[in-house]
Amino acid sequence: MTLPFRTHIPFVEALGLELLRFEGGEAELALNPRAEHMNGLKMAHGGVVMTMLDVAMAHAARSPRDGVAVLARGVVTVEMKTSFMRPGIGRLRAHGKVLTQTQTLSFCEASLFDAQHKLVAHATGTFKLLRALPAGARGPAPIDGSD
Numbered sequence: 001m002t003l004p005f006r007t008h009i010p011f012v013e014a015l016g017l018e019l020l021r022f023e024g025g026e027a028e029l030a031l032n033p034r035a036e037h038m039n040g041l042k043m044a045h046g047g048v049v050m051t052m053l054d055v056a057m058a059h060a061a062r063s064p065r066d067g068v069a070v071l072a073r074g075v076v077t078v079e080m081k082t083s084f085m086r087p088g089i090g091r092l093r094a095h096g097k098v099l100t101q102t103q104t105l106s107f108c109e110a111s112l113f114d115a116q117h118k119l120v121a122h123a124t125g126t127f128k129l130l131r132a133l134p135a136g137a138r139g140p141a142p143i144d145g146s147d
Contacts, residue, residue: 007062007074012055015048019059024066025098027059032091044088044120053110053123054080056096061106061127063098075106080125090115104129 003019005012015037021028031037031044031052039045058075096110106127112120 009055011051015051017052017055020093021095022059022063025060025063025101027056027063027096028093029056029059030091030093033088041087044092046084049084049088049092049112049121050080050082050123052092052094052112053082053096053121054125056094056110056112057108057123057125058096058127060096060098060108060110061101061129074130075127076130078105078126078128080123082121082123084121085119086114088112088114088120092120099124101129 001020003022005017005019016031016034018030019027020030029052031048033044033048037044037048054077057080058077061075092112092114094110094112096108099107099109101107106129107124108127109122109124111122114120
């Protein structure tokens with residue numbers, strides 16, 4: 001079952017990512033790659049793979065935990081390391097989870113699997129948690145109030 005994304009992210013919508021799970025410090029998403037997602041070797045482009053891993057980790061960082069919804073907030077990537085193991089062919093699924101989280105940072109990992117459930121890529125990342133601002137404001141601000 002596909003869930004609605006809680007945040008409007010035009011790039012994610014344009015890619016056609018499907019949100020499958022969003023709870024307990026974890027998130028799972030999927031993609032049926034189209035021709036425009038492929039590289040010259042007819043496998044998922046590395047940018048698509050990295051985007052799926054990034055979005056899975058960021059959504060894990062924002063997911064509700066212990067039955068309590070996380071306050072409305074944004075998440076931005078501070079750093080990310082990705083290792084590629086095999087070509088991404090067929091339907092792709094990314095699973096992200098929070099390893100540990102403070103009030104301002106979330107440390108996460110994600111794995112991407114191909115249609116045969118083989119590991120395509122793995123990533124770790126650090127994410128800055130931002131508090132949401134009222135509509136029309138210049139953009140999200142860091143939770144700790146720093147610029």
